[in-house]
Amino acid sequence: MELAAKQTEIKNMKDRILKGWNYRRVMYLVFGCIAVAQAFMTKQYFLVLFGVYFAAMGLLGFGCAGGHCAYVPPPAPKKETGDNINES
Numbered sequence: 001m002e003l004a005a006k007q008t009e010i011k012n013m014k015d016r017i018l019k020g021w022n023y024r025r026v027m028y029l030v031f032g033c034i035a036v037a038q039a040f041m042t043k044q045y046f047l048v049l050f051g052v053y054f055a056a057m058g059l060l061g062f063g064c065a066g067g068h069c070a071y072v073p074p075p076a077p078k079k080e081t082g083d084n085i086n087e088s
Contacts, residue, residue, distance in 0.1 A: 016060055016061055017059060017060065017061075020061055021061075024064070025057075025058045025059075025061055026058065027058070028054050028055070028057045028058030028064075029054075029055055029058025029059055030058070031054060032051050032052065032053070032054030032055025032056070032057070032058055033051070033055050034051075035047065035050060035051030035054060035055075036048055036051035036052060036055060037051075038051075039051055
């Protein structure tokens with residue numbers, strides 16, 4: 001049973017990385033990698049954490065990079081006008 005659960009977890013992680021890419025995820029990944037490289041070049045190693053965080057958001061699709069920040073209001077119910085008179 002444990003083997004099946006681990007295989008499911010691996011498949012879910014693989015799907016999370018490979019599917020659902022959009023412009024925002026790509027930008028988070030690119031700018032996160034740039035931030036990590038810049039932090040190493042300037043020897044400001046504490047900033048590597050921020051770069052890794054944003055790169056991970058892009059790679060794994062969590063947070064705003066996965067589209068979870070956008071609010072989409074539910075559709076408004078249709079109003080009836082009362083013109084439903086049967087004309088026979």
